[in-house]
Amino acid sequence: MERTPSLYIRRLTLALTLSLTIGAVLNASTAWAQSPPPVIAASAELKRWSDPIEALGTLRADESVTLSATVTDTVAEINFHDGELVDAGQRLIQLNxxxxxxxxxxxxxxxxxxxxxxxxxxxxxxxxxxxxxxxxxxxxxxxxxxxxxxxxxxxxxxYRLEAPFSGRVGFRDISLGTLVTPGMELVTLDKLDVMQLDFSVPEVYLGELSSGLALTATSAAYPDDAFNGDVATVGTRVDPVSRSVTVRAEVDNPSLRLRPGMFMQVTLAPTPRETLVLPESAIVPEGQHHYVWYLDAGDNNRVAWREVKLGSRREGEVEIVAGLERGDLVVAHGTERVREGQTPELLGVLNDDTSVSELIRQERR
CATH class of the missing domain: 1.10.287 (Helix Hairpins)
Structure with a gap:
C-alpha cells in the first residue's frame, strides 16, 4: 500500500513539535541549574549540653507519722479539723x-x-x-x-497527743467520748511543704548522679506544671535483678498541691558538657547515615556533601560527634535545592540575633 503525502506531513509536524518541546525543557533546566539557589546557613557552635535522664517515681511526705494512743481512756478534747494545718507542739487530742x-x-x-x-x-x-x-x-x-x-x-x-512537727492532719475518725486503747490509730500528720521523691535509675547512669543534681517532676494531675527539686541521696546498693539504683530527691511543694503516693515523671539534668550543635533541619538522613550540605567558606561557599556522626538530640537541635569543626557552615534551610559543587545564594546565618522566620521571609522575597 502506498503512503499518502498527508501521512508524511502529520509525522513531520509531530517530530518538529516534540523537538521544540524537548528543547524548551532542556533550556529551562539549564537556566534553573545555572541560577544559584537561595539558602539559609547555620554554624556548628559549641554549646552546653546534657543528656536528660528520665525515670518514674513516687512521692513521700518529708515527715509522716500516725499518732496512736498508749493508754486506755476516753477522748475528752479534739482540737483539729479534717485536713487542717497545725503547728509543732499543738495539742490535737486530750484524753480523760x-x-x-x-x-x-x-x-x-x-x-x-x-x-x-x-x-x-x-x-x-x-x-x-x-x-x-x-x-x-x-x-x-x-x-x-x-x-x-x-x-x-x-x-x-x-494522755495528750501533740503534733511533733508542723504539717497537715488527715481525717478525724474519732469523736468525743470514744474509748481508745493502746496502739489505736487516732490521726495522721504529714509534713508537705517539702516532698521526698523516690525513683530508680539504671546503673549505667550511676557516674552522673550526685547530691544536688537538679531535676524536674511532672504529674498527670497537673499536666501544665513542672515541680523543681534536687537529688538528696543516691542509694548505696544496686539492685542485682533490675540493675538499677534508688535515688531520693527533695521537691519543693509550697502550694501543698502534691500528695504522698502520687506518681511522678522525673527528668534529671546531669552536669552539662560542651559539644558541637547544629539545627536538626540541617541534617539529611540517608538510611543509617546522616549528611549535611557543607559550605566551603574558602571557595565562595561551594556546596559539598559531607557525612556526620550524631550524638544526642533535643528539641530543634542535634549533637555533632564527628564530621564538622567549630565554625563550619552548613545549609540549614534549602537543603532540597542545592547540589554538589553549586555556589548558592546565602541569605543569612542562623544565630541568637536572627530568627529563622526573618531569614525565611527574606528568602521568599
Missing part, C-alpha cells in the same frame, strides 16, 4: 486524765510534806538536837516522793 491528775496532786502534797520534814530535821541537827541519820532518811524520803510525782507527770503526757 482526771484520775491521774488527782494522783499527781496527792504526790505533790506528799513531796511538800517530806520537804518540810527535812527542813525541820535539818534545823534540829544544826543545833545538835537530831541525829545525822535522821536528816539522811528524810532526804531519801523526799527524793522518793519527787520521783513518784515526776513519774505521774510523765504518765500524764501520754
Amino acid at each position: 486524765d482526771t484520775e491521774e491528775r488527782a494522783q499527781l496532786r496527792a504526790a505533790r502534797a506528799l513531796e511538800d510534806e517530806r520537804r518540810n520534814a527535812l527542813n525541820r530535821v535539818t534545823q534540829l541537827q544544826a543545833r545538835n538536837l537530831s541525829a545525822r541519820a535522821d536528816v539522811e532518811d528524810n532526804q531519801a524520803q523526799l527524793r522518793q516522793a519527787t520521783a513518784e510525782a515526776e513519774a505521774l507527770e510523765a504518765r500524764l503526757a501520754n
Whole structure:
C-alpha cells in the first residue's frame, strides 16, 4: 500500500513539535541549574549540653507519722479539723486524765510534806538536837516522793497527743467520748511543704548522679506544671535483678498541691558538657547515615556533601560527634535545592540575633 503525502506531513509536524518541546525543557533546566539557589546557613557552635535522664517515681511526705494512743481512756478534747494545718507542739487530742491528775496532786502534797520534814530535821541537827541519820532518811524520803510525782507527770503526757512537727492532719475518725486503747490509730500528720521523691535509675547512669543534681517532676494531675527539686541521696546498693539504683530527691511543694503516693515523671539534668550543635533541619538522613550540605567558606561557599556522626538530640537541635569543626557552615534551610559543587545564594546565618522566620521571609522575597 502506498503512503499518502498527508501521512508524511502529520509525522513531520509531530517530530518538529516534540523537538521544540524537548528543547524548551532542556533550556529551562539549564537556566534553573545555572541560577544559584537561595539558602539559609547555620554554624556548628559549641554549646552546653546534657543528656536528660528520665525515670518514674513516687512521692513521700518529708515527715509522716500516725499518732496512736498508749493508754486506755476516753477522748475528752479534739482540737483539729479534717485536713487542717497545725503547728509543732499543738495539742490535737486530750484524753480523760482526771484520775491521774488527782494522783499527781496527792504526790505533790506528799513531796511538800517530806520537804518540810527535812527542813525541820535539818534545823534540829544544826543545833545538835537530831541525829545525822535522821536528816539522811528524810532526804531519801523526799527524793522518793519527787520521783513518784515526776513519774505521774510523765504518765500524764501520754494522755495528750501533740503534733511533733508542723504539717497537715488527715481525717478525724474519732469523736468525743470514744474509748481508745493502746496502739489505736487516732490521726495522721504529714509534713508537705517539702516532698521526698523516690525513683530508680539504671546503673549505667550511676557516674552522673550526685547530691544536688537538679531535676524536674511532672504529674498527670497537673499536666501544665513542672515541680523543681534536687537529688538528696543516691542509694548505696544496686539492685542485682533490675540493675538499677534508688535515688531520693527533695521537691519543693509550697502550694501543698502534691500528695504522698502520687506518681511522678522525673527528668534529671546531669552536669552539662560542651559539644558541637547544629539545627536538626540541617541534617539529611540517608538510611543509617546522616549528611549535611557543607559550605566551603574558602571557595565562595561551594556546596559539598559531607557525612556526620550524631550524638544526642533535643528539641530543634542535634549533637555533632564527628564530621564538622567549630565554625563550619552548613545549609540549614534549602537543603532540597542545592547540589554538589553549586555556589548558592546565602541569605543569612542562623544565630541568637536572627530568627529563622526573618531569614525565611527574606528568602521568599
